Amino acid sequence: QKEVEQDPGPLSxxxxxxxxxxxxxxxxxxxxxMWYRQYSRKGPELLMxxxxxxxxxxGRFTAQVDKSSKYISLFIRDSQPSDSATYLCAMIPTSGxxxxxxxTGTRLKVLx
Amino acid sequence: xxxxxxxxxxxxxxxxxxxxxxxxxxxxxNAMYWYRQDLGLGLRLIHYSNTAGTTGKGEVPDGYSVSxxxxxxxxxxxxxxxxxxxxxYFCASSRSSGxxxxxxxxxxxxxxxx
Numbered sequence: 001q002k003e004v005e006q007d008p009g010p011l012s013x014x015x016x017x018x019x020x021x022x023x024x025x026x027x028x029x030x031x032x033x034m035w036y037r038q039y040s041r042k043g044p045e046l047l048m049x050x051x052x053x054x055x056x057x058x059g060r061f062t063a064q065v066d067k068s069s070k071y072i073s074l075f076i077r078d079s080q081p082s083d084s085a086t087y088l089c090a091m092i093p094t095s096g097x098x099x100x101x102x103x104t105g106t107r108l109k110v111l112x
Numbered sequence: 113x114x115x116x117x118x119x120x121x122x123x124x125x126x127x128x129x130x131x132x133x134x135x136x137x138x139x140x141x142n143a144m145y146w147y148r149q150d151l152g153l154g155l156r157l158i159h160y161s162n163t164a165g166t167t168g169k170g171e172v173p174d175g176y177s178v179s180x181x182x183x184x185x186x187x188x189x190x191x192x193x194x195x196x197x198x199x200x201y202f203c204a205s206s207r208s209s210g211x212x213x214x215x216x217x218x219x220x221x222x223x224x225x226x
Contacts, residue, residue, distance in 0.1 A: 008152075031212075032212040034214040036214075036217075041220075041222075042219060042220070043116075043202050043204075043217035043218050043219050043220050044155075044202070044217045045217065046213075046214040046215070046216065049212060049213055049214050051212060088154070088155070090214070092210050092212070094210065097209065097210040098143065098145070098157075098160045098162060098168065098170075098209045098210055099157065099170075099210075100145075100157075100210075100214075100215065102154050102155040103154065104152065104153065104154035105154060
């Protein structure tokens with residue numbers, strides 16, 4: 001079993017929809033959680049990071065962590081065609097370790 | 113412009129040839145990483161460096177070597193390329209090892225080994 005599971009998609013939604021992207025993980029030691037966006041033929045770019053459980057909002061993006069369920073989510077409100085990309089989750093158990101664990105990514109298509 | 117640069121952008125290489133992928137960052141980050149990204153497998157760590165002068169092995173280090181002579185540069189060398197090393201290679205950096213604020217990635221090198 002992989003440490004982090006992420007549905008590969010593709011997930012197709014109409015413009016303006018609310019998008020929910022999710023990752024589940026098995027290691028309860030994970031403390032720090034990140035979401036990256038990767039456009040086709042580009043490097044991943046950091047979107048958001050959170051620590052432990054709770055919500056964090058940044059514009060149209062909200063990151064949510066539920067440590068009791070070992071489940072993290074990224075919500076995108078008012079989705080735009082420019083949001084079409086692959087979204088990767090990542091996590092580490094504690095600061096000071098080199099080993100970031102990445103999900104394989106969910107491909108999102110926002111249709112105009 | 114602050115960030116990470118990688119060279120070359122893409123390369124086609126004959127099997128058995130030696131190849132060095134270059135990576136330079138200007139953010140004065142202590143930690144640097146090399147990943148390969150393959151369809152369905154996601155990002156896999158090849159080698160990492162916590163600080164200049166030190167390196168370590170990641171998840172898939174075989175066939176690759178790295179050096180970290182200074183803070184800014186972290187080249188990845190394939191001593192004798194094989195077709196299974198066909199992949200997209202990303203260099204990344206972070207302020208410190210396991211930085212909770214995440215990593216910054218370069219644009220990638222698309223490598224094809226024939």
